Amino acid sequence: MIFESKKYKGLLFILPSLIGFGILYVIPFFGGIKYSVSKSSFNSTFVAFNNYTDVFKNNAFKIALKNTCFFMIISIPVLIVISFVIALMIYELKAPKIVKLSIMLPIAVPSGTVVGFFKKVFGFNGFNLIDSEYAMLVVILIFIWKNTGYNLIIYLAGLSQMDKEVIEASMIDGANYFQRLQYIIIPLFTPINVFVAIVTIINSFKIFKDIYMLQGSYPNPKIYMLQHYINNKFNDLQYEKLTSSAYIFSLMIFVVVFLLFILDKKHAKRVGGN
Amino acid sequence: MKKLLILVLIISIVLMIGCTVENIVSNSEIHKHNEITIVTYNDTYKKYPVLQGYIDKFQLETGIKVKIDAIEANTYDDYIKKLNTKLYFKKGPTLILFSESENYSKYIDNGVALNVKGRINNYKKIYNSLKYKDSFVPIGMTYVATILNKNLLEELGMKEPNFNWTNKEYLHIKKKWLEEEPRYFNITEYKDIVVNPLNRLEIIDKDKKIVTLNNLKVKNVIKDAQKKIFSDNYIINSKYSYMDYYEMFFDYDSDKYLKSMRKDYHYENRNKVLKYRFGINGLKTLVTSTKMKKENLLILPRIDKDIGLKTWGFIVNKNGKNVEIGMKFLDGLLSDEVQLLMFNFSTYGGYPVNKNIEDKISKIERKNNVSKKAIELRKYILKKIKAGIYKPYRQIDSVKYEFQLMLHKDLMKLIFTDKLYTDEELSMELQKLENKYNIWLNE
Amino acid sequence: MKKLLLVVLLIISLLYVYPIIFTFTSSFMSYEEIMSGNIHIIPEEFNLQQYYSIITFKGEYFHYFLNSIKLTSIIIFGQVIIGIFAAFAFAKMDFVARNLIFILYILAILLPFQVTLVPNYLVFDKIQRLINIKIFDTHTAIILPGIFTSFGVILLRQFIRNIPNEIIETAMLDGASYTKILFKIVLPILRPAIFTLIILTFIDNWNLVEQAIIFLDSPSKLPLSVFLENIYYNDFKVFYAGAVLYIIPSLILFIKGEKYLMEGLNIGGLK
Incomplete structure (x- = not known):
């Protein structure tokens, strides 16, 4: 080098x-x-991993972890696919400005309006899903609605930065659109996909704010998330429980992110980077 | 070229930071030696004239600055967040003010508060029932007594209940009152019909950490309540849904709330209300006495013994700055003369917690011609406090009362439903709530 | 086929924008109409009551608006400048512990913010004592973490990675320095990415609530987002008008920035 x-x-x-x-x-x-690893927020006696084991045994934490994982496993891939497809469509069809703006706007909307609207549609006077078994569906919907624009912006920038010569070359080779997509566009998008994945994970934490404004600190158990647990622990001054639960969760996320990072490195080797 | 660019970069960072630092302050301003800080939620401290007066006096006499850090927050939750962050500080706020409606127990249980026993001289003068783990320093107390309409009692031909009255007696009077003519339905009635019966059931077991809600007893309360509320005894707005009732009970800005208030004793309906929505501090004889005389009211101890008593006071922050001065400050607030002053303030601030000044209070009462009945009531309440029957349970046992409030708000949805639930549906809804509370309890 | 897809796209965008239209039309409804429970999108009568009370009774609204503008613009400026340099180094330069540091960059922003809140608070306190500047209750407490978040670095790094190394290698052989390469070659290609960063940083910081609540004490220093929440909780009647005014700066940014987003310099053109 x-x-x-x-x-x-x-x-x-x-x-x-x-x-x-x-x-x-x-x-x-x-x-x-x-x-x-301290005994309590105001007592720094070293207790090794006691808090971690306590948190693991805790029922509320287990439910929160289960819900959060379920939410993330479903909504993150769905959101990424949706936003990528929409970005491609906008790019290829040269869609009018109004389409882009419409999809981008939800990210600019404050939580209160979202809640005002979704409460009316899915709340007590509407379909009343938010109190039912299927409350998670509403949360996933809000999440996708709110964040598509965020990813769309990144993807659009990525598409416009793409090396068009490569694509043109493949067109001469006679590859059809989906072959081009599979072998050229998507591999080229690896670094951006990695970033979008990280950003989507971060944004998925923020859904807490909307659930909180919809249903307060203790929502329907179906949508009780880890952020609720963390938030309530903060209010209860149990910082040791808060941090240990957050690190457990972060470790899990980190495994995923590490895989993404390896993917990213592999890609770099392929395009001849360092 | 390269170096130049990096230089420009660094300068621009410095400039950026520089222009945003609103004020570069001197050392002494950040860590002050002669200052104590009191944290309060918004301007709750203004509710206590005695505190404000005392702060001025304290500053004048000692030259120590008392800074009030009134945290303005959108919601109480936001306030708690902010307060909690400040507590992790090495030299944080000295004192935290808790009003009658706030819970302090979690701050003490989690080790935020300093144990003040033996460190504040006047602390031993406080009624024992008001103390909690020797860490909460109460300053004033309020016992919310029940007000009954004496005229109405006479009209109904009912005998006046005495201080030891029971729920049975009250229900008897109430039955008579309802038979007379249909009455407006409001939160007082809701409390009688739903809240109190529910509170008597043992729904929450704090030791085993279990909430049991999905059972016949709870269902019966709900069904019974629906039967009572939607009977001919009450005047009900048939268009009201659950949300409307929620606003009417809890949303103090809503039209529905105000409308219901208007129908209450405040205005047009005054003579027809049996039990008043808002109680009165039964200990403040200067107030109760005139009320009894002028408005012909009957003031009685509450039937639900556990929720009448509330205190306001302070916690000394273990990590606070100048805690010694903070304790001296509290010592003064508990002194006989300041406490006595509190009795004289007729409106706000509660009743003295200092038990050594009872004689002096009696003297003031004699001077002001306080009625015998009012004095009896005060003495009755104090007796119960001394015996440990009345305690500020609501603030100490926050889990239980937080739970009750949550439960009542949630159950409204089931009671004021548009379509009646079948037994099975009701079970399902209760089970859902039960699961939710179990998460909350086991968090 | 193309037309059909375009129609599909239009329908999708309508679904996305519907709640916003709802917000917009609600802002022209009277108090009573909003408070009545049913969903409807067309106001019974066109009414400027909400805007009127925001402008007259809530004059502070514009004060908070300016606070937000100040905060976000400084953060954007700082983050872009610092991010460009760091991202370029992470993507195209080789130095000790590069990957390790980068992983740390990712890790640290993946933590829920409550975890680092208290340590962050204590760090500010330390800085305050060490160099005698006031951080708490000043905008600095919001601006510093905003500038130094690794978000921008990660974003730009991923975009720079897509630039083929051969372009840079050729320039190096011509004797260009790193700084020159960064400014003459990488930045023009990076234009869409930088606009992405500007828009996303704006959105993230315009909507920032929690940090402001914790670090700012004086009500006069709060950003608009916190004030809007105050309206939501305490004065819902005028909330929708407040929300519409709140969205406008983002809308302007989208309209202005959207074309830069799509008009990047083609990498192929540089070869």
């Missing part, structure tokens, strides 16, 4: 970001771990 002589140059480039990020994110990240 030709860049090797300048091995420390890169550090200079990331330095401003690294300093700020280190102080504001990395230190708190490890600071949180300290709480998770």
Whole structure:
């Protein structure tokens, strides 16, 4: 590789970001771990993994974890596919501006309006789904409605940055659209897909706000999420339980993200990066 | 070129940060040595004139600044979040103010509060029933007594109940009252019909951490309530749905609430109401005495013994700054003269928690010609407090009362339903609620 | 086929925009009409009551509006500048512990914010003591974490990764420095990505509520999002008008930014 002589140059480039990020994110990240192995929020006696085992035994946590995983496993892939397909359609059909704006707008809407509307449609006076077994459906719907635009923006930028020569070349080769999609466009999109996946995971935490405004701290057990547990633990001053549950959850997410990262690296090798 | 760019970058960062730092403050302003901070929710502290007066005096006499950190929050939940964050501070707020409607027990149970026993001189003068783990410092108390319409009792030809009255007696009077003519349905009636019977059932078992809701007893309360509410005894707006009732009971800004208030004793319907929606602090004889005389009211201790008594006061933050000064501040608030002042303030602030000034209070009562009946009531309540029968349960045992409130709000949906539930459907709905509460209890 | 797909797309977009139309028309309804439970989209009579009370009785609305504008614009500016450099380094330069640091960048933003809230609070307190500047209850407390979040770095890195190395290698052989490559070659290609970052950062920070609630004490410093929530909880009657005004800046940004989003320089054109 030709860049090797300048091995420390890169550090200079990331330095401003690294300093700020280190102080504001990395230190708190490890600071949180300290709480998770303390006896209580206001008693820093070391108790090793007691809080972790306590949290694992807790019924509410189990329900929350189950619901959150269920929600994420269903809604994240669905959202990614939907937003990718819509982005492709908009790009290929050169859709009018109004279409793009309509799909993007929900991300700009404050939680209160969403709640106002969905409460009327799915709440007590409407279909009354939010109190039923199928409450999760409403949550997934709100999530997809709210976040398609977010991913769409990223995908549209990705599409416009695409190397069109490669695509044109494949057209000459006689590949049909779906072959092109499968062998050229989607592989080219790996880094962006990885980013979209990360962002969607982050945004999936934010659905808590909408559920909270719909149903408060203790919603229908079908949509009781980990964020509810975390939020309530914060209000109850049990920071040790909060942090340990969050780290358990983050570990699970991290496994997924690590797989994404490996995918990303593989892609880089294929396009000849480092 | 490269170096220049990086330089520009760094300068721009510095500038950006610089222009947003509203004020660069000196060392002394960040950690003040002569200051205590009191945290309150919005401006609750303004409810207590005695506190405001005392703060001015304290600042003048000692030269120590008392800073009130009134956290303005959109919801109480937001306030709790903010307050909790401040508590993790190494040198956080000194004192936290809790009004009568707030629960302090979780702060004490989780080790936020300092144990003040032996550290505040006047603490031993407080009625024992009002203390909690020697960590809560009550300043004033309120006993919400029940007000009955004496004129109406006479009209109905009923005997006046005495202080030891029972639920049975009350129901008897009420039956007579309802027979007379249809009455407006409101939250007082709802409480009598639904809330009180439910509270008497043992739904929550805190030790075993179990809520049992889906059973015959609860179902019977619901069915019985529906029968009673939708009978000829009450004037009901037939268009009202569950949401309307919810607003009428709990949404204090809504038209429905105001409308129901108007129908209540405040305005047109005043003479026809048996039990008033809002009680009165039975300990403040200067107020109760005039009320009894002027408006011909009957003021009695509550039938539900556990929820009458409330206190307001402070917690000393273990991690707070200048906690010693904070405790000195509280000591002064508990002193005989400040406490006595509280008795004189007729409206707000509660009744003194200092038990050593009872004689002085009696003297004031004599001077003001307080009626015998009012004094008797005060003494009766104090006796119960001293005996440990009346306690601020609502604030100490927050789990139970939080649960009850949640339950009542949720059950409204089942009671004011458009279509009547079958037995099976009712079971299903109750089971759903039961699951929800079990999550809450086991969190 | 194309026409059919276009119709499908139009129907989809109608579904997405429907709740917003509902918000918009609700803002022209009278108090009574909003409070009545049933769903309807066309106001019984056109009414400016809500806007009128927002403008007159809630004059502070515009004060909060300015607060939000200030916060978001500084955060966007900072994040883009810092993000470009760091992202370029992560994507195309080689240095010690590069992947490890990058994984940390991802990890730290994946934590729910409540976890780092208290440690973050304590870090601010430390900084305050060390360099004698006030952070709590100033906009700095919101701006700093906003600028230094790794979101922008990760986004831009992923986009830069898609730029073939050969372009950069050729430029290097011509003797161009990294900085030059970044500004002359990478940035023009990156234009859509930067606009993406600007729009998304704007959205994230415009809607930011929790951090503001925790870190700001003085009501006058709060952003619009918190004030709107206050209206939601305490003055629902005028909420819809408030929400419409709240959406407008995002709408303008979408309309203006959307064309830059699609008009990136083609990578192929550079070869």
